[in-house]
Structure formats: structure tokens, C-alpha cells
Amino acid sequence: MLLHVILADDNIQRVRIESLPETVDELKTILKNHLTLEGEMVIQFQDPEFNNEFCNLTDISELPREMLKLKIIMSDYTLDTGSLDTSSGSSGETSSRSKHWPDPFTIPSFSYDIELKLRRGNEAYEKDGSLFTPTNDVKTDILDKVGRAMYDFNAYPTPKQVEDVAKALVEKHPCLKEPGSTQGWYCWKFSLSFKMRNLRQKYRIAGCPELTVNRKRSAGQETRKMKTAKRAEINFLPDFPQGRTPNSFEEERITLQDEVKKKKPDCNLIDSLMGRSFALRRQEIVEKEPLVAEVESRWPALFSERQIAAEFTRLVAADLPKSFLSGLDRHLPRLLELYKARERCDTKIHSLLESLDSEVKLQNRRSAALLGLPYFMKEDPSNFIKFCERTI
Template sequence: MLLRIIINKDDIRKIQTDSEPETLDSFYSFLKCKLGLGGDFVVQFQDPDFGNEFCNLSSLSELPKEKATLKVILKKIPESPQTDSTLDTASLSSPSSSSMEDTPSCRRPWPDPFVIPKFSYDVELKLKRGNEAYQENGTLLITNKDTKSEILEKLAEEIYKYSAYPSREQYDIVAQSLVKKHPCLREPGSVKGWYCWKFSLKFKMGNYRNKLRVSGCSELTVNRRNSGPKQKLKKAKKSEVNFLPDVPEGKTQNVLEEERAAIVAEMKKKKVDWKKVTDMMASTFPLRRKEIVEEQPLVAEVKAKWPALFTDTQIEAEFARLTSTDLWDTFVSGLDQYMERFLQMFRAKSHCIQALSSLLSLLDDDNSVQKKRAVILRGLPHFLREDPSKLLKIAETTESEEQMAKGVSIGVLLIQEEEDVIDFSVVLEEQIILNGITDFPHAVAMLVGLLFALNIDYPKELRYTFEVIQKVLMNIGGEQCSARVHGLRNRLLCKTL
């Protein structure tokens, strides 16, 4: 069934269900995972009996068989002095949404543009007078130590809402935004007028992190240094928004451990209550991340403790918790956006890369969108001069699982019988982790989701391939690219080869 989902006027999505849900509860759980929603919500459908006006969905039999337009309404949360949000509908990416109220971490994606916060009344008054003087005669404001310290402290607090370890480019953005809003703070004799603010801000951010580390912030205490050689920082490497959240108020680690055990017990049942599992997976997110980031267990150990994480819906839900981004929709949208351009570049290179020519020939018999997506993903390693055998391995049904996965640390298995494709599987650490996948693009998307969920680094042999998928196709952390990937993105945006 093809669904058009209206979350709010600025967030309308199209999703496909592979099979019809059995119950209304399972349908709600499907929507919750697919859309990355939290909390209670109401689903309405267009009722043809009333001129396609929206009515509350009370039974799956009310839905059309092939296509339906639905509206998701998140139930209002009580107003409080701490929030100025009164919206009753919101998306996962909205920091004021009720979905964020149910999410253990409330960190948000990096904003564009970065909004400079309000400072204390006396500092705002000084800045107002300073900006007026600057507009009149170009006079710059001379800030004393206390004023500058307060400005930097407030900026550090605001930055931490988005990232504990901001990049060089993000420091640039904050410093530029500061002097743009308050031009009286420009530095005399500086070409740009904000370089010193940038460096002062980096030092202040380090001090602010240390203050939070002493207070027990999980994301920072994980990097507490003991005596001995300098340890490698455990921090977001793939632009995760919520890398290592704290345990939410009202819960303890023991309570979360009990919920984890309940998830394991539920997953052993013949008929799993997926709504219950989804809710418990969301609430135990901090415990799961703490184990994965701090202890760095083997994938098999994680699967034994968190079996629900290795299902497609929970992989997507975990990816949304980590990045505030829908895994499949973002992945396939990027593929489709650059599809024709990729194919043009592949054709231009096919005379010197035989493998690209062979892949393009597959489109002679099947020119569908699905086939084009698969060709692009299979061709990427060839085009980027990497080892394609590290991404996709072809196995026969006559082989055992151990034989199929042998030698594959990170990748996808194509299992075939003679020349017929039977199945796609995701392999990690020489073990089949997820199988029953119908096509190669879905398998790659699930692989990416698992690499995020399990905090696994991209393999060196495919570092550029995965960087293109993350930063170009999905635009996650796209402001920082290697030279090779930056060049590829520029070529994708050009109209001529």
C-alpha cells in the first residue's frame, strides 16, 4: 500500500508498506518507526463517504487497498513556562515537538542559519548602544573581560545544544553570525572581523565541556582521561546528533536494564507486541548507546542483548534517534536526485573502467528506477577507485552461512541460485546479521543504519563510497568532505561533464 502522510503543512511524506499490517496497533507501530514519531498521536484518513474529509481511523478496513492519504496529529502536551511551543503537530526534526519530549536526548541538528541567543539585559543594552554607534560612525565596542566572558559562555551553551564537539566550519559559522548580528563586536584591523572570536570560542567551548564532564555528562565523561598516554576521543564521527545521551530524568540504569530484559523476553514470543518493543527501545536508547560506545562489544554480543535492534524497523528508528533523519526516505531521495547525473558520469568513464560498462549493460533489459539505483550503488566503488568486492559478495545457495560470510567484515551478500537472485543479506564481522532483504539498495541502506547504530567505523577500503552515501546522498555532515568527495559533489552539480 502506498501512503501519503501529512504530519504538518511543511512535512508531508510518501511511504510504501511491503505488507498489510494485521492490527491497528501494529499499523501505529509501523508509522511510529517509519516516521520517527514518539508519544501519543491520532491517525485520520480521507473518508470518501464524506467528500474525502478527514475522519479518525478506527479500523484498517476503512483504508483503501492501494493508496491512501493520512494525517498524523500528535496530541498536545501541557503548556509550561519552559516552552513556547503550542503546536499539536510536528516532525522529529522539530525541537519543540512532542516526539522530542519522549526521546531520551533532546539535541537538535545543526541549525541553518545559526541564531545568536539573547544575552543578559545589561549585555544586550551595551550591544544595542554599540550597534547604534557603529551604524552612525563605525565606532567599535570595547568589551571588558566580564562582558566578553558572558558572551562566550552563552554561545558555548547554545552550541552544545547541537554539538559537543563542533567542527572548524561550525565555529566559523557562529563567529560570523555573532558579528553579523552585532557588528559593533567586529575586531579592529581584521579582514573578516571575527577570527579572534572564533579562537576565543574554541577555548571557551573546551572549558564548558570540562565543566559538564565534572558534572557527570555521559557524552563527556566517556572521554575522562586517566594517567597514561592520550586516549582517542569517543565522539560522533558520522555527524550523529545524539551520540551518547544521558539517562532521562525519572529513570535509573537499573530500570533501563529491566526494560532491556523485557525486550529480550518479548522478542522470544511467537506474536511480538511491536508497539511495546518500540516504546521500550526508545526509552532504553541511552543504556544501549552507553554499552556500544564505552564497551565496544562484538556485534554478536549486541545482538544477544538487543535482538530487536536487528530488525529493519528498529534500525530505521535507531538511525532517526541518532541523526534526526529518516534513513530510507533520505537515502533513496538522494539517489533519485543524482540518478541521471551519476549514470552520465558512469557512461563517460565506462570506456576505461570495464566494470562500469558491464553494470550499465544491465539497464538494457531492465531500465526501472529500482535497477538504476542498484547500478549506481554497485558502480560507486569502481568510480571512486575503491575495492567493490568489499561492498558486495556473491554467494550460492549451496554454500553454508559460514562459507558465505567468510572474509566479509562489512558488506552485503547477494545469494543466488544459478542465475536467479534469491536474497540479499547484511554481513558484519563475518556473520549474517540481517537477511530476507529484497533488493540491493535496501540492503545498503540497512548496512548504513547498522554502522550508525553499532558505532562502527567505515571500512578503509570503502571510506569514500560510504562518505558519498552519507554526505552527498543523505547530506548528513555534508559541510565537511574529503577532497575526492567534494570534487565528486561539484561534478554532480555541474550541468556538463
């Protein structure tokens, strides 16, 4: 049997198998082996009952017994945000940042010859305090390797972050301390700052989206807004997957819109399509700055509770509900103490704390802390806290 398999707009392959397997999972295994794919996948087939439009395959009996045209969507993004991994995979996704700035910063290893020179320099420093004076080539290689490691976490590191890297460099290799300097890393800090500027200029010329979006402002030209990542945004404007363009995403975006409108949408398919289209969505939001109504019209799934949390994870590599609850738990004891101090003059707070006495579960303590805030701050509860119905 001959299968016509669509992996992407520019990647369509023929797969010949002896016969159809008995289950969808077995078909997935066969396709993974023939096409060298990894990870979870969604298989779609042309349903003759719906004018040959692609539908998700849930039962192998739904497939016709002749030549088949299948479409594969790799589910390379899941809502298991405990360990976000957006590195490149078989689905053609480009790598994007998945971790925050480390504390402390880990200095990368250098080439063998430089590591050998630094090792001997560190031994000499421990022996008699002598310093190693790197040649221009050695210093350039060190700055280039450290600068690229910094760029992997942030294209625009703060002065404090650059300073921390300079400190980490001389702590790991004390022979690189500057003679006559009290800190020993002051000049390294400025050298790393210049290196980051050079790297940004190099990547900007190469067409890196998060850098080209930062338009320069010069005399006599129209003033343009400078767009840079916020403090926590680590995937401000990621690259498109290799071989993909905004036009090539349109079919998937329409599929996503149609899926959201269904009475029982496929959450796994929506997760996958939203993850794959993240670069397109960020380009539209950052560069075009559309109204919220326009974003909701084009990306309705983005306004569900599930996808708000998922988009937050894609953008800042953190679990939104987990981050919120952990922050709330840190302040729980103090909040409840403040409520107890005011319960005598506030009947609402008193009733909240009374209900809490009989139920000491963590979830109840969290609820009491949140519900008591408007009364403690003397605000209208109807405007202070909004309750939304669960959607997708």
C-alpha cells in the same frame, strides 16, 4: 474502582475511577487526565492466565472487574523520522539533541540589558563606524550564552564551526568587530574555543556522560582510549532519564527481548522500548565496546531493518532510508549515463537498460542504478549486494 498504576520503578500511583470505560482508548484518556500525561501510551495488565505477567491491553473485556494493577509505557518515540523530537516529556525522558549543526548558525538573544547595549552600539556603528568595547561582564555573558547554544548542537565543534559562529556574531552585531582586525572576528573565535573548553570541563565535573567518558591520559598512568562523537553523531552518549539507572532498565530490556521472540511482535511496543532504552544501549556500546554477538544477544531488536533505521535516527537525527535515497537520486542521471556508455560491451548492463526503457518510474531507475553497479565495477554481484529478508 481503584487502579494501581506503574509509570516507572520510582513512580507508582493510585488512581480511583467510578467504573471501567467501554474501550481501551477511553481508559487511556482517563489515565492521561488523572496523571497529567501527554503523548501515545501502551497499557499493560497482569494476565492471570500467564502467572500475572504483564501483557498489552487490546480489549477492555480482558481486564478483571476488581482492583487492577496496570503498567503504562509512554510511546514517546516513533518511526516518523521526518521530525525527530527527543525533548523531555511526561515519561521522564531527558532532552537530547535532535538537530544538526545549523547553517548559518543563529546567534541567540541575550539578556535585556546586553541587548539594549548592543542595539545602541550597532546604531552608533551604522552612523559613524564606531565600535563597542564590551566590559568583562558583558563579554562573559555573551560568550556564555553563545557557547551554550553551540553545545546544544555539538559538545566538540570543529574549528570551522567555531569560526562560522564568530562570523555570525559580528554580522549580527557589527559593533563587536575588533579594532585593527581585518576579519573583525578573529579574537572572538579563540574566545569561543576557550569558552567551549570551560563548558566541557564544567559539565564533565558535573557528570555529563558524553564528557566523562573521555578519560585523560597523563604520564605514569595507564593509557585510555579517548572516546568522542563521530562527525555526524549528535547523541553520542545521552544522559539517563531522571531517576533511572542501568538496573532500572533491566525489566524493560527483558520485556523487549521477550517481545521480539513472539511470532507476531508488537512493533509499537518495540519502538517505544527501544527509544526509552537508547541511553543504556549507548552506554554499553561506547564504554564496554562489546562484540557484535553480545549486542545481538542483549538487544535482538536492534538487528531488524526497522530498528536499524530508528537507531540511526536516534544517533544522528536523520532518516536513514530517506538520506540514502535522496543521495542516490542525486547521482542517478550520471550513473545511468555511465552505464549507457558501457552497455555495448556488457550484456548485463544492456539488459538492465533495456528493461528500464519500458519502465521509467523512479523506483525502477533506482533499482537499475544499484543492480548495475557490480557489473560496471566488474565485481561479483553475489558478494557486492546482499539481500536480506524483512523482519520486525
